[in-house]
Amino acid sequence: MSARATYADWIAVDWGTTHLRVWAMGEDGTLRAEAVSDDGMGTLGRDGFEPALLRLIEPWLGSGTVPVLACGMVGSRQGWAEAPYASVPARPAELPPVTVATRDPRIRVSILPGLSQASPADVMRGEETQIAGFLAQSPGFDGVLCLPGTHTKWVRISAEEVVSFQSFMTGEMFELLSEHSVLRHSVGAKSIDEGAFAEAVSETLSRPERLAQRLFTIRAESVLSGLGAEAARARLSGFLIGAELAGARPYWLGQEVAVAGAPALVHLYASALEAQGVSARRLDADPLTRLGLARAWATLRETIT
Amino acid sequence: MSARATYADWIAVDWGTTHLRVWAMGEDGTLRAEAVSDDGMGTLGRDGFEPALLRLIEPWLGSGTVPVLACGMVGSRQGWAEAPYASVPARPAELPPVTVATRDPRIRVSILPGLSQASPADVMRGEETQIAGFLAQSPGFDGVLCLPGTHTKWVRISAEEVVSFQSFMTGEMFELLSEHSVLRHSVGAKSIDEGAFAEAVSETLSRPERLAQRLFTIRAESVLSGLGAEAARARLSGFLIGAELAGARPYWLGQEVAVAGAPALVHLYASALEAQGVSARRLDADPLTRLGLARAWATLRETIT
Numbered sequence: 001m002s003a004r005a006t007y008a009d010w011i012a013v014d015w016g017t018t019h020l021r022v023w024a025m026g027e028d029g030t031l032r033a034e035a036v037s038d039d040g041m042g043t044l045g046r047d048g049f050e051p052a053l054l055r056l057i058e059p060w061l062g063s064g065t066v067p068v069l070a071c072g073m074v075g076s077r078q079g080w081a082e083a084p085y086a087s088v089p090a091r092p093a094e095l096p097p098v099t100v101a102t103r104d105p106r107i108r109v110s111i112l113p114g115l116s117q118a119s120p121a122d123v124m125r126g127e128e129t130q131i132a133g134f135l136a137q138s139p140g141f142d143g144v145l146c147l148p149g150t151h152t153k154w155v156r157i158s159a160e161e162v163v164s165f166q167s168f169m170t171g172e173m174f175e176l177l178s179e180h181s182v183l184r185h186s187v188g189a190k191s192i193d194e195g196a197f198a199e200a201v202s203e204t205l206s207r208p209e210r211l212a213q214r215l216f217t218i219r220a221e222s223v224l225s226g227l228g229a230e231a232a233r234a235r236l237s238g239f240l241i242g243a244e245l246a247g248a249r250p251y252w253l254g255q256e257v258a259v260a261g262a263p264a265l266v267h268l269y270a271s272a273l274e275a276q277g278v279s280a281r282r283l284d285a286d287p288l289t290r291l292g293l294a295r296a297w298a299t300l301r302e303t304i305t
Numbered sequence: 306m307s308a309r310a311t312y313a314d315w316i317a318v319d320w321g322t323t324h325l326r327v328w329a330m331g332e333d334g335t336l337r338a339e340a341v342s343d344d345g346m347g348t349l350g351r352d353g354f355e356p357a358l359l360r361l362i363e364p365w366l367g368s369g370t371v372p373v374l375a376c377g378m379v380g381s382r383q384g385w386a387e388a389p390y391a392s393v394p395a396r397p398a399e400l401p402p403v404t405v406a407t408r409d410p411r412i413r414v415s416i417l418p419g420l421s422q423a424s425p426a427d428v429m430r431g432e433e434t435q436i437a438g439f440l441a442q443s444p445g446f447d448g449v450l451c452l453p454g455t456h457t458k459w460v461r462i463s464a465e466e467v468v469s470f471q472s473f474m475t476g477e478m479f480e481l482l483s484e485h486s487v488l489r490h491s492v493g494a495k496s497i498d499e500g501a502f503a504e505a506v507s508e509t510l511s512r513p514e515r516l517a518q519r520l521f522t523i524r525a526e527s528v529l530s531g532l533g534a535e536a537a538r539a540r541l542s543g544f545l546i547g548a549e550l551a552g553a554r555p556y557w558l559g560q561e562v563a564v565a566g567a568p569a570l571v572h573l574y575a576s577a578l579e580a581q582g583v584s585a586r587r588l589d590a591d592p593l594t595r596l597g598l599a600r601a602w603a604t605l606r607e608t609i610t
Binding site for chain 2: 122213215
């Protein structure tokens with residue numbers, strides 16, 4: 001793929017804690033190639049970023065200089081270069097990026113900032129670009145976007161702006177409890193019992209103060225009455241998501257809601273909301289980051305060309 | 306210490322998941338010697354229990370047969386021999402133990418059962434013996450005993466019986482979140498800011514549904530405003546304990562309450578309860594298990610001699 005001319009007009013990069021994803025983009029918005037590696041920012045020292053990026057994009061480089069636009073944890077204080085947070089309210093597609101000094105003259109790297117909120121204190125990095133991608137798909141959206149994941153975000157959007165947001169540690173708690181706690185013996189299954197999930201959501205949504213106690217009943221019922229692994233996994237997930245929905249109620253009650261994330265997780269959140277009478281739009285988050293980077297690139301190009 | 310006569314009249318054993326503790330006891334209740342090892346039941350296969358026990362108590366054995374009375378996870382299905390749970394209501398000092406077959410004729414090993422509850426489903430192993438020890442110290446206690454730890458227990462006691470109990474996964478969640486989650490970067494300190502703790506307890510006690518969101522603010526404030534490690538640790542502990550107190554309210558509201566555990570943890574629970582107007586007795590749990598085993602031994606001796 002190497003050639004005298006540059007293969008990509010610009011390169012989009014999603015650089016999180018555990019993975020590096022890159023897309024070779026054409027000026028007209030077409031996707032020409034993509035690649036992924038395990039060189040997440042969590043595994044790299046400051047000097048490791050440029051080589052890790054070049055390993056993936058080398059085949060797309062030519063004689064000129066290619067603009068590279070990145071989002072995610074790569075812009076944190078422990079990342080390649082710090083892109084300070086922009087405070088909400090903010091338009092996620094119009095955040096000015098920071099430029100990173102590189103040794104290789106064939107790339108010109110910019111990193112998009114994350115968003116911060118003073119009270120309640122909150123931060124995001126990477127999700128702001130998913131939000132920009134969502135807004136590219138759904139211009140004029142006025143409502144709440146839920147982005148379930150390790151640190152689930154509930155985001156109020158109006159007039160193309162992020163107005164406010166709240167993060168919940170639900171996903172990380174699920175991982176820790178299912179893999180490292182006493183519950184790991186009970187929740188081995190990968191699939192989930194939907195009835196048990198709905199019941200568990202309903203329990204902690206109405207009584208969120210019982211969360212830590214309900215979690216232990218999963219262990220107790222495994223021991224006492226042989227609770228199955230699918231039901232146990234459903235209850236762990238349901239208790240945590242139910243408690244989250246209780247805390248996020250001001251975000252979804254009476255609002256237009258969309259949920260974007262991994263499809264299985266979107267299904268759980270959307271069906272839990274449906275049981276509360278909220279009909280949420282369901283979206284796969286996978287293409288949103290690239291769409292958001294393309295939108296940010298369109299803004300950036302005007303300022304640098 | 307080895308002698309022709311047996312050095313111990315009987316041997317008390319607390320055998321948990323991570324540790325094995327043994328005490329050489331005199332018939333009159335005196336403590337003659339003690340020892341501890343890392344041979345917790347979690348690290349042993351079924352054939353490993355007898356050798357692990359003998360390694361510690363060998364010096365106390367003589368020509369006769371010594372009764373050994375054990376409590377804790379050693380009696381679980383994955384332990385040395387299963388001692389099935391006794392259902393509440395139950396008198397914790399009068400639970401009939403199961404006898405374990407041993408190769409060495411110098412020991413006769415019995416294991417005390419744990420307690421179970423059908424609804425809400427709950428189990429304990431080891432704590433029932435601490436409760437027996439507590440009742441030996443406080444005969445006629447009528448109220449609630451809180452045993453904070455990995456899986457904190459709230460126990461209703463009346464007329465020397467455990468009437469009901471509830472477990473909360475608070476301690477295990479604290480360990481997982483402080484050591485394995487994104488918050489591990491924030492909560493490095495070992496000491497705790499008491500003012501920040503009290504404030505955090507109050508927040509989730511009144512709004513337990515916000516737990517997963519409040520937890521993430523620890524991360525956000527570390528990043529945005531340099532929240533100190535002592536304050537961060539205090540808030541993590543306070544948010545979790547506050548949410549637990551919200552769930553355990555029927556157990557402590559208007560009740561006579563005692564808290565027994567590791568002194569630092571007892572201090573946190575008791576001061577959180579004091580802020581709610583509940584003056585809880587504070588006890589070190591360390592001697593309670595041995596006291597409880599002595600009480601169970603006194604009952605058992607009558608039946609076997």
